[in-house]
Amino acid sequence: MIRYAVRRLLEAVPILIGIVTLIFLLLHLAPGDPATAYFNPNVSPEIIDRMRENLGLDRPLHEQYLRWLRSFFTGDFGYSFSQHRPVADVIRDALPNTLLLSAVSLVLIFVVGCSVGAVQAVRQYSALDNVTTFVSLFVYSMPGFWLGLMLILAFSSPAMPEFLRLPISGVTSVDYEFMGPIERMVDRVRHLVLPSFALGIASAAGVARYMRGSLLEVIGQDYIRTARAKGLSEWRVILKHALRNALIPIVSLLGLYLPLLFGGSVVIEVVFSWPGMGRALYNAILARDYPVVMAASFLFGVLVLGANLLADLSYAVIDPRIRTD
């Protein structure tokens, strides 16, 4: 098991180098260079040259590349000109927010997706199953940003009763500083509800479809008949014997849906003014703040790589056929 983990980790190294290289090539082979993009034409050429020097753009390409490689070992991603502070600081502020949002969405995706899919499978072909299938297809086809806006519309409508009002932007309320510890927790959780829902619900519908199929397949297996022949209640047969097996392939969906979550966070963070990596990337793109763009896309690549690793390892943990080999 540990050897398997180490092997998978080593396999990720070349991909990581590939990610770093690809980002470098993309941003340096593009027409124009980052320095010209910062300034309007009436800025004096000397300042642009100084800028170039600062960014290391006056050096030969391979030297720039090495510098870029080195920055990831030192954690020094350069300086953000739009935010007037080191890129590392920008990341340090943004990354936890994105991780929190993604983690909550992930839990939502799998808890909601698996429960809905399981209920559908157990009640196959019932009216409930048919209606749910249709609804989840609808949800699955919804663009996250639009759903986000619709939620904002609904929750800021005067028709919404006061106790149901949920915050529609940011991570905390303006009076957060003056709250007690419990109030602060509640405030943070309330801020998470709408963005994580908008980010995750489409994927939850995808997981539900998959779970339904997976559980139906497992229910047809011989060992389920064995469990029934033992005299176990239908409830135990499904919850203990079937569900566990049906969940094994679901774990591999982690590797599919986590990247989708990270990508979706760009849009959802913009819609809900969530100060995370996605919004940082977006703002950096609008501001042509290349050091931040490079660092953020690199980190998104690392996150996906980590997600795939996590998926493979979880798979090994819950499937004894892999674990004990």
Next chain:
Amino acid sequence: MTSPLLQVRDLRTYFATDRGEARAVDGISFDVREGETVALVGESGCGKSVTALSILRLLPEPPGRLLAGSSVQLRGEELTSAAESRLREVRGGEISMIFQEPMTSLNPVFTIGQQVSEAIREHEAMSTGAGERRGAAARRVAIEWLDRVGIPDPEDRYGYYPHQLSGGMRQRVMIAMALSTRPALLIADEPTTALDVTVQRQILELLASLQTELGTAVLLITHDLGVVAQVADRVMVMYAGQIVEEASAEALFRAPQHPYTEGLLQAVPDLEERRERLAEIPGNVPRATAWPTGCRFRPRCPYAWSRCRDVPDLRRSGPAEGSSARCWLTDEPERRSSGSGFGLRSPDGRREGVGES
């Protein structure tokens, strides 16, 4: 003696399919007495497995359904109308079952020990010693049983997952699971079909010895007459959803009454006689959605004549006590000698039927 251990009367199990209603089991009746081994024999698709699953009501309903008038009694208690909770006590408690595919019949995500002790705990088939927890007691009994079915080093193997064991070992685990609750009846559905010949023999010997020891009755479902000859007291031959012949094992092998049984017996390779040729029954088992009219074996029967358009019933036949067959030949035995019988097949598969030109 009072009522038999298991009494099946007019059991009918039908399935809804795309092609219409499949009459998989179509009115069968038989008894299993305490401690005896009864074999239910037939080709695949004749309804023998459905019969077994119907007894424990393990068939998915729908598409399957048990017709009104079907009766399955366990020591006089009707199971077809029993509550689900009572059925659960019977399943794995009074009647256990083992299946054909040991490779897929065990749950891959639980250890074999967990799966055996689950059955034990479910049916409380253990006595807890002083200060012993229920779980620990079940574990102890499970290990005893793993040992009893011949699994080496059972203490250690308790923590093994099914994929770490061979097919034969897995079937031993299934047997341990089935017998650990000391059932009165074990239904074994093709228990050795998926196994190597040498392993088959070991499993059958294991079953036989445990059966003598525990006094369990066995309903053995198989297509393999070789297996039947080794273990069965009584044999029922099933064809097209019905029982076509019933006799003691000895009588059946000596003098089969139904032409279908005759065909089956001639299809068995007999190593001792070194017979070079095997008979084969022409044609295939008909579909359960469209059984032939009259005698259902008529299209494949070498003796069939006009009377076979009428449906024969199961009637006493032959010299032995308790033998019966569903065939008009029981009325007109002289036709048997005049008929052509089954053609013999040479090893290269060509038929050399006497009646063929």
Next chain:
Amino acid sequence: MLSRARRERGRETWRRFRRHRQAILGLALIVLLTGSALLAPAIAPYDPDAQTDIVATRYQAPSVSHPMGTDRFGRDIFSRTLYGARISLSIGFLAILIAITLGTAIGAIAGFFGGRLDTALMRGVDLLLSFPRLVLLVVLVALFEPSIALVTLVLGLTGWMGVSRIVRGQVLTVREMEFVTAARVLGFGRTRILARHILPNVLTPVIVAATLGIGNTILAEAALSFLGLGVQPPTASWGNMVASGRDAMLDAWWITTFPGLAIVFTVMAFNLVGDGLRDALDPRRVA
């Protein structure tokens, strides 16, 4: 003879597809959408870009004369949604065409030639798949001047990896099958084997992937345009229409709502048909 077998298979597929009621619903929706996109100039009650007397016509709630209301320039949302369908659907179709062409070519080459070339290509696929697609898209688009052509190209260039994996897998399976060996014995060249024998077998899963892929492509285009990095105003696309209504959303809900619904129904239609096709083309499945 072969063609007859193929025609029969096609008929069987159509028969099974027809039984799939949801897929038929999806197909009807697609026909309706494509039809109204093509006929937009004839159907649309107003010029989608016309701005006359803005103060009098802007922010009108849905009514008989403006079934989906008007935006802040007084433009008719219904007409703009119709014209937006032309943009979104053509970007979707073209981008998926690029993606499947690229994916099929790369997957077929990798699977057929194997060896180091295969390893290199598949590592490349792994690499591209380690970026969230939307991140890759926004970064790529931001490097250039935004235009419809750029969006289409970039969507195509980021959408082929799944197809190439499918095709490679299929080619590996088919390659080992007897008739390919037979063709080789008969001395046919590799290219010919590839084109005549393998590609037709690979077509089925690719068609399914393409149908399901159109939905995702339309979603990605909408997201890009919503972020202001895709189709640029005043050209109407569903994504930028949703964005344009964002600021006035609380007063004029219709500006964001209707283009969004258009996206949902379009994507759903393609997903329905994709599911139906998959079930109908897969002989193991019973619909």
